[in-house]
């Protein structure tokens with residue numbers, strides 16, 4: 322049983338949980354993730370470690386409410402317990418000195434933030450590109466602004482905040498100006514794919530944090546299979562980070578869409594229940 326020590330709400334749909342997990346805190350590294358169940362019959366979903374404290378024995382994760390499980394999690398409060406938490410899982414993100422650009426889109430911004438913060442802590446020169454369809458979907462903007470970044474670039478498809486367009490616009494400019502040594506991208510598949518193509522054109526190495534559906538998170542179920550460089554990899558144990566220029570993006574997009582119908586049904590059923598959070602507003 323993992324107690325929620327602290328709950329913070331960043332915006333309508335974004336929360337941070339600090340949970341008591343001394344064993345996990347001892348081993349957690351940047352880029353690794355944990356898997357959580359909201360209740361006894363729930364599915365297990367992955368979240369990246371946002372922070373941890375080995376002495377005090379806690380870990381934190383930031384999540385955005387998008388479907389049933391994240392809705393249920395958002396209802397929990399300080400003092401409540403998470404039934405089932407597993408981690409640390411996956412390989413740590415490779416970090417090093419140099420001039421980095423961290424690119425995050427949509428819910429991927431929750432994963433990009435701890436990576437950018439850790440790179441800053443380690444003394445790298447870090448620029449961040451945040452992307453979303455509209456201003457409403459940008460998350461953690463204030464938290465990114467508080468980091469000692471070289472530059473912060475915001476793009477929205479409709480121009481409601483920052484530059485109108487997609488993340489590859491500032492990325493192309495940074496690469497062409499020779500201002501970047503390495504890139505890290507996390508977000509929707511098209512965003513990662515076109516970031517990879519842009520970086521490849523300029524010979525800038527780029528890592529993508531892949532987000533296929535995960536079930537066990539330990540390499541046994543095969544659900545998180547991804548094709549990288551013509552080889553089958555399991556994102557939960559071999560990743561989630563891979564060389565973005567080698568990823569089969571079409572395969573990943575198809576895998577992510579596998580359970581769309583069931584995900585929509587689960588959310589619709591939750592809305593029908595009396596304790597759905599939307600009835601309490």
Ligand SMILES: Cc1cc2nc3c(=O)[nH]c(=O)nc-3n(C[C@H](O)[C@H](O)[C@H](O)COP(=O)(O)OP(=O)(O)OC[C@H]3O[C@@H](n4cnc5c(N)ncnc54)[C@H](O)[C@@H]3O)c2cc1C
Pocket residue numbers: 354364365366367368369370382383384385386387388389390391392428431432531532533534535536561577581584585588
């Ligand atoms: C390695 C990894 C790290 C992640 N870290 C974070 C994080 O730090 N913060 C955050 O907000 N989100 C993170 N995610 C995404 C997060 O797991 C999903 O947002 C969450 O599972 C949605 O569940 P749901 O039931 O609320 O939504 P659903 O309506 O069930 O699903 C919505 C979408 O979420 C994704 N998803 C659903 N279930 C899973 C699953 N079991 N495994 C993987 N993806 C799933 C799918 O793309 C799906 O289409 C991460 C994903 C991966 C793979």
Ligand code: FES
Pocket residue numbers: 534535536537538539540541542543544545546555556557558
């Ligand atoms: S989630 Fe089951 S093998 Fe990766």
